[in-house]
Amino acid sequence: MTPALTYDKYGSDNKYDSQHRWLLSSLLIAIVLLSLAPSLRLLVEALSDLNQGRHSPLWRVLNSASTWRALWHSLYTSGLGMLIALVLGSLFAFAITLTNVRGKAWLVFCFMLPMMIPPQVTALSWLQLFGPASPLLKSIGMAPPLGSPQPLYSAEGIALLLGIQSAPLVFLALRTSLLSLPRELIEAARISGAKQTQVWGHIILPVTRSGLIAGGAMAFISSLGNFGIPAMLGIPAGYFVLPTLIYQRMASFGTGVLAEMAALSLLIGLLALAGVALQQHLMGRSRFGLGGHSGRSHDFTLGRWRTLVTATLMGILLIILVAPLVALIVSSLVPAVGVPLNADTATLNAYAEVVGRQGATWRAVRNSLWLAGSAAVVLMLLSLPLAYRLQRLPERWRGVVLSAIEIPYALPGVVLAIACILIFVRPLPIINVALYGTLGLIFVAYLARFLVVCVKPVAASLAQLDSSLEEAAQLAGAGPWRRLSGIILPLVAPALFAGGLLVFLLAVNELTVSALLWSAGNETLGVLIFNLDQGGESVLASAVSVLVVIMVASLMLALSLLAPRLPKGVIPWQG
Amino acid sequence: MAGLAIDRVTKRFGEHTAVDALSLEIKPGEFVALLGPSGCGKTTMLRMLAGFETVDEGRIQLADRTLASADTHVPPEQRHMAMVFQSYALWPHMSVADNVGYPIKLRGLRGTAYQLKVQQALALVELEAYAERMPQALSGGQRQRVALARCLVSDPSVVLLDEPLANLDRHLRATMEHSFRDFHQRTGATLVYVTHDQSEAMALADKIAVMKAGQLVQWGTPETLYSKPRTVWVAGFIGQGSQLKVAAGHPGKHLEGADLMRGLNAIATERTQSVLVRPEHIQISTQTPAANQLAAQVESVIFRGERYELSLRLPSGETLLAYHHSAPDPGSQVAVSLHQGWCLEPDQ
Numbered sequence: 001m002t003p004a005l006t007y008d009k010y011g012s013d014n015k016y017d018s019q020h021r022w023l024l025s026s027l028l029i030a031i032v033l034l035s036l037a038p039s040l041r042l043l044v045e046a047l048s049d050l051n052q053g054r055h056s057p058l059w060r061v062l063n064s065a066s067t068w069r070a071l072w073h074s075l076y077t078s079g080l081g082m083l084i085a086l087v088l089g090s091l092f093a094f095a096i097t098l099t100n101v102r103g104k105a106w107l108v109f110c111f112m113l114p115m116m117i118p119p120q121v122t123a124l125s126w127l128q129l130f131g132p133a134s135p136l137l138k139s140i141g142m143a144p145p146l147g148s149p150q151p152l153y154s155a156e157g158i159a160l161l162l163g164i165q166s167a168p169l170v171f172l173a174l175r176t177s178l179l180s181l182p183r184e185l186i187e188a189a190r191i192s193g194a195k196q197t198q199v200w201g202h203i204i205l206p207v208t209r210s211g212l213i214a215g216g217a218m219a220f221i222s223s224l225g226n227f228g229i230p231a232m233l234g235i236p237a238g239y240f241v242l243p244t245l246i247y248q249r250m251a252s253f254g255t256g257v258l259a260e261m262a263a264l265s266l267l268i269g270l271l272a273l274a275g276v277a278l279q280q281h282l283m284g285r286s287r288f289g290l291g292g293h294s295g296r297s298h299d300f301t302l303g304r305w306r307t308l309v310t311a312t313l314m315g316i317l318l319i320i321l322v323a324p325l326v327a328l329i330v331s332s333l334v335p336a337v338g339v340p341l342n343a344d345t346a347t348l349n350a351y352a353e354v355v356g357r358q359g360a361t362w363r364a365v366r367n368s369l370w371l372a373g374s375a376a377v378v379l380m381l382l383s384l385p386l387a388y389r390l391q392r393l394p395e396r397w398r399g400v401v402l403s404a405i406e407i408p409y410a411l412p413g414v415v416l417a418i419a420c421i422l423i424f425v426r427p428l429p430i431i432n433v434a435l436y437g438t439l440g441l442i443f444v445a446y447l448a449r450f451l452v453v454c455v456k457p458v459a460a461s462l463a464q465l466d467s468s469l470e471e472a473a474q475l476a477g478a479g480p481w482r483r484l485s486g487i488i489l490p491l492v493a494p495a496l497f498a499g500g501l502l503v504f505l506l507a508v509n510e511l512t513v514s515a516l517l518w519s520a521g522n523e524t525l526g527v528l529i530f531n532l533d534q535g536g537e538s539v540l541a542s543a544v545s546v547l548v549v550i551m552v553a554s555l556m557l558a559l560s561l562l563a564p565r566l567p568k569g570v571i572p573w574q575g
Numbered sequence: 576m577a578g579l580a581i582d583r584v585t586k587r588f589g590e591h592t593a594v595d596a597l598s599l600e601i602k603p604g605e606f607v608a609l610l611g612p613s614g615c616g617k618t619t620m621l622r623m624l625a626g627f628e629t630v631d632e633g634r635i636q637l638a639d640r641t642l643a644s645a646d647t648h649v650p651p652e653q654r655h656m657a658m659v660f661q662s663y664a665l666w667p668h669m670s671v672a673d674n675v676g677y678p679i680k681l682r683g684l685r686g687t688a689y690q691l692k693v694q695q696a697l698a699l700v701e702l703e704a705y706a707e708r709m710p711q712a713l714s715g716g717q718r719q720r721v722a723l724a725r726c727l728v729s730d731p732s733v734v735l736l737d738e739p740l741a742n743l744d745r746h747l748r749a750t751m752e753h754s755f756r757d758f759h760q761r762t763g764a765t766l767v768y769v770t771h772d773q774s775e776a777m778a779l780a781d782k783i784a785v786m787k788a789g790q791l792v793q794w795g796t797p798e799t800l801y802s803k804p805r806t807v808w809v810a811g812f813i814g815q816g817s818q819l820k821v822a823a824g825h826p827g828k829h830l831e832g833a834d835l836m837r838g839l840n841a842i843a844t845e846r847t848q849s850v851l852v853r854p855e856h857i858q859i860s861t862q863t864p865a866a867n868q869l870a871a872q873v874e875s876v877i878f879r880g881e882r883y884e885l886s887l888r889l890p891s892g893e894t895l896l897a898y899h900h901s902a903p904d905p906g907s908q909v910a911v912s913l914h915q916g917w918c919l920e921p922d923q
Contacts, residue, residue: 468664471627474651475658476678476729486677491670 020480022262024389028401031386035405035448038419042269045262045422058266067264068567070245074271077158077230077241078223084163085219088320089170090212092313094521097178098204099302101310109560111318115168116552118509119228120529121545125324126152127232127533128331128542133315136327138340153237158230162223164320172217177211178204210282217279221272224509225412228526232533242268243414243512250516255425260536272412325549332542350423350543360523361544367439368525372507375446378464379454380500384492387458388484394439405455408448413512420445420517437519450506454499461495462488462569494565502571505555509548576602577638577732579624579765584633584643586619593619593781595789596633601782606759606766608780610773611647612812616789621735625658626766637701657726658735661742663718665710671721672706673695696728699761700754702761716747720754729763736768740775752778767885773813777801785809802853803827810851817854817895820846822867824918832914836867843891850916857897857913859885864910871895871911876902887911 049056054063061067092111096104114122128134131150137143152158181204227243234244246261302309333346354361390398408416424441427434435441465488474486488497511526518527525548532541563571579601586594594616601607610615622628624635626642626649634644642649657678665674676693684692693898697703700720710718719739726734736755740748756779759766776783777797785793785800793805804810805827812819822845823838824830830838830850838846864870871887874894883902887895887909895911903909 466662466664468660468662469666471625471651472658472660472664472725473666473677474627475625475654475656476725477652477655477681478677479652482681487666490665 002382011553024224024385027382027385028389031382031451032401034453035408036061038416038423039269039407039411039447041422042262042265042415042419045259046266048259058263061260061263061267061376066240066245067267069443070240070242071267071271073155073234073239074224074241074243074268077155077162078220080156080159081162081166081223082216082220084160085167085223086212086216088163088316089215089219090174091316092167093171093174093178094204095309095313097175099309100306101302101313102306103310107313109556112168112320113170113321113553113556114164115166116505116556117167117216117549118511118526118529118552119226120232120511120526120533121228121328121509121548122165122324123152123229123232124529124533124538124541124545125328126157126161128327128538129324130563133338134327135334135337135339135341136330136332138338139330139342141340143194152233154233155239158233158239158241161229161233163219164224165226165229165526166219169218170212171220174208174211177208177214200451213282214279217275217282219273221410224268225414225512227413227515228439228530231511233516235534242271243412246414246418247515255421258418258422258425261418265412265418268412269415272410272415276410289418314512328382328542328545328549329508331539332546334539336537337536350539351547353540353541354547361528361540363521364523364525364528367523368508371439371443371446371524372504372510375443375450375507376454376500376504378447379451380504381517382498383454383458383499384489384496386486387455387462387492388488390455390459390464402452402455402459407451409450409452413449413510414516416445416449417513417516420448420513425478437522439522442514442517442522442524445517446507446510450503454496454503457495457499457502457566461492463568465491494562495567498559498562498566498571501559505552505559509552577765578605579733579767580634580636581620581624581735582634582636584620584623584635585631586616586623586628587631592789594623596785597789598633598792599784599791599794601765601767604763604765606768606779606781608768608770608776608783609786610770610776610783613771614788615786617771617786618737620786621737621767622767624733625735626654637807654733655729655731656733656735657692657729657731658737659719659722659726659739661738663722665718665725667710669710670706671702671708671710671713674710674721675724675728678725682729692728696724699722699727699758709787715743716751717723719751721745722868723754723758727758727764730762731764733765733767734762736766738770739768740770740772740795748775755779777813785812804851804919806922807849808922810849810917810919812821815854815896816851817893818849818851818919819889819890819893819895819916821848821850821916822846824848824850824916826918826920830918832912833867835913835916836869839869839889839891849919849921851919852895852913852916854884854898855897856915857895857911859887859897859899859903859909859911861903861907861909868910868912871909873905873907873909875904876905878902885909 047057049489052059053059086557095101095109101107127150129136132144132146132148133205134143225243227247230241230244234240240248242264246264249257249261256546330341332350335345335347335349339345355468390401420441421436424435435444470483470487473483478486509526510524511530514524514527515530518524529544532544559571579599581599583596583598584594585592585596597620605755609620611617619628623630630643630645632645635642641647642654654888669677672693674691675696679689679692694703697706700723702717702720702724705713705717710721713721740751743751752775754863768780776907779798782794783800784791787808793800800809801814804813807818809815819839821835821838822841823834834848869889871889874886874888877884882898882900885897885899887897889895
């Protein structure tokens with residue numbers, strides 16, 4: 001029928017209603033403006049002083065050879081990473097969704113884990129797996145001679161890890177489109193005389209092409225913005241991509257080069273937006289309106305190949321997930337870098353150091369927990385009224401608002417970080433509060449970045465709610481605030497909680513934004529691992545990383561337990 | 576109890592006029608059905624009564640209080656109405672008792688008074704034993720009754736029902752029709768019931784408003800609608816019967832047997848008046864037609880238990896629906912006498 005609860009013209013007769021609407025609408029407008037502010041501020045800075053011609057920041061950046069080198073590096077590593085992600089992701093998606101391999105739930109969970117593990121931890125664990133100093137290789141006596149190069153300190157090494165990290169994105173996109181593939185399409189092809197291989201070539205691949213494109217584009221964009229992996233693997237080798245170039249310049253020259261960094265950020269931002277635009281264009285051309293039954297478990301019985309396929313998938317997981325994590329654990333148990341692990345050398349000293357000793361380590365853990373916890377709580381509080389008001393907007397405006405709050409999350413982290421520095425480098429006018437150099441700056445950046453992560457599940461849950469549930473309460477005499485707290489809140493609570501947990505999960509390990517915004521005494525967990533590794537303390541870094549992986553895995557499990565009470569698609573690794 | 580006055584109410588969605596200058600006077604305690612095909616505006620009218628939609632023109636009054644007009648709008652929570660939704664709208668996070676008690680809890684009722692009210696309401700729909708269940712654990716008919724109990728717990732002045740039987744199977748519908756009638760008798764509340772099913776409306780309502788394309792076509796008791804439908808469309812929508820063209824009578828008047836027969840025998844170009852003939856006003860015999868009878872051929876015979884339903888073909892080519900106690904052979908000739916007809920207005 002028509003949208004419910006329209007009171008546009010009538011303010012006089014219902015005081016509560018107009019107050020309620022007014023408050024929620026102001027909140028909505030304020031949040032949209034705050035979400036747009038960083039990008040706009042960046043744009044202004046990057047395009048400033050264009051009248052200076054050759055001396056304007058944008059011109060200087062575009063004329064610098066290092067810019068174009070880093071741009072090429074970014075494109076090369078992200079492009080190669082995307083190809084690796086496509087191969088891995090589609091292999092798992094096809095095998096798990098369309099066939100009867102064993103242990104599907106566990107395969108999915110393990111395959112999705114790399115996406116949620118912070119990139120610097122992934123990089124660190126792979127570094128512990130290879131190279132002459134690898135404690136794991138030393139322990140089993142397979143370490144290459146001292147002085148031989150670390151193979152991961154290279155463009156291909158970066159691309160490999162980017163591929164593994166973003167493969168779950170391809171997997172999810174493809175799995176979604178495979179699950180919506182009506183079973184009848186395949187059955188109709190079979191009855192028409194198509195062999196299994198022909199069904200793949202003629203039906204499944206063409207129909208799921210949009211999923212492949214979407215997944216590939218997301219993998220590319222996410223690799224482009226990745227900071228942790230190219231920072232850990234590229235900086236020691238002098239191989240810079242755009243995000244690490246910005247980081248290195250800021251670290252060497254400070255806020256003096258802000259205008260140029262804004263111009264560089266604009267470049268990455270435009271690249272990411274171009275990726276999104278290309279993806280939407282290609283998807284628009286290859287999306288089909290599919291009808292019919294979906295959600296079947298499998299179509300292809302593997303027969304005697306079943307064990308082999310299952311073993312292959314597990315073998316791949318062993319290489320890309322288990323081996324690096326084992327190397328990480330081994331590294332965290334040795335007394336010092338280069339010592340092999342055996343019964344005599346094994347020690348928990350590193351953990352005692354991390355947990356027991358007061359100092360930078362413990363402070364970083366506390367900072368990160370505090371930042372992630374309060375960001376999650378604040379965003380949960382904002383999300384419900386925001387999503388509620390959003391639900392009552394006309395569809396076109398809803399799309400505009402969602403895009404606006406999506407921008408800080410979709411842009412690469414360095415771009416947001418530079419924008420936040422630009423806004424807060426001077427004390428705020430009127431209230432005269434200086435956020436630059438405090439934990440508050442990171443907090444504000446997290447709020448902007450992760451708002452959409454929290455709003456989306458709540459909005460999805462609200463959209464599923466039968467509007468008559470609220471109308472019934474309204475007729476029973478419940479005013480707007482009463483309905484929000486008594487009817488809506490309990491019904492969307494699981495989604496709200498899931499949104500909060502997701503924010504916590506992403507924020508507690510965050511590195512990209514905080515790498516640029518941290519200051520002495522205000523380190524985060526992500527920065528700590530990065531700094532420990534750069535400072536040669538890879539044993540301590542490994543111990544912290546092991547704790548982080550345990551935390552991530554248990555948070556993911558907690559969210560999976562919530563899954564049955566959530567709308568489809570809320571939990572990223574369950575598509 | 577209070578009467579509802581709907582005065583020339585209009586509602587537009589963009590270019591589309593969903594309800595067009597609709598006026599109804601509903602007396603206190605009346606059971607009223609809004610009847611019409613889907614898209615006729617009946618649900619929009621109901622939602623305007625509830626306050627979920629605003630009124631573009633006209634006025635809705637409950638007793639002496641203006642609920643809605645072009646410049647006033649009392650929000651739903653202040654209208655003291657109750658509604659049974661098509662989807663029942665039971666809150667899944669509350670038990671049956673909490674669902675039922677919510678409206679009176681909002682009115683500040685607590686303690687034993689609250690408990691008593693909830694128990695009474697549940698007793699009225701025979702669900703006392705299910706008080707602590709969650710709505711998900713109930714069957715469709717039980718959920719329906721919980722929704723009803725929630726309606727009556729706060730003694731509302733008006734109860735609105737939006738196609739409440741649409742989601743139930745045929746057997747359950749009959750039972751629920753009975754509970755609605757029962758509910759109405761016990762509470763004496765004013766009931767406005769939206770449905771597209773004419774037999775449901777005829778069985779339940781004191782008065783029926785027949786709607787088409789946003790407009791009120793006829794407003795009357797079920798008996799009036801059956802025996803004196805205003806237009807050709809209403810006659811086709813309600814009850815069974817045949818429409819014939821005659822050269823006699825005026826819209827809104829009865830036509831007695833002799834006039835009817837004479838009108839039917841006129842030449843085709845003069846027969847312009849539509850007349851409705853209900854099957855109970857048709858008598859057939861298997862003898863040769865007399866002078867005051869028509870000859871007709873039996874097209875089909877359907878067994879309906881207590882009688883046979885015959886489809887007859889008249890010499891003019893028109894079909895006629897008649898009842899008979901025995902089954903003549905299809906293709907055989909019968910003699911038909913028509914006792915009464917009702918002259919209809921043409922459709923706009």
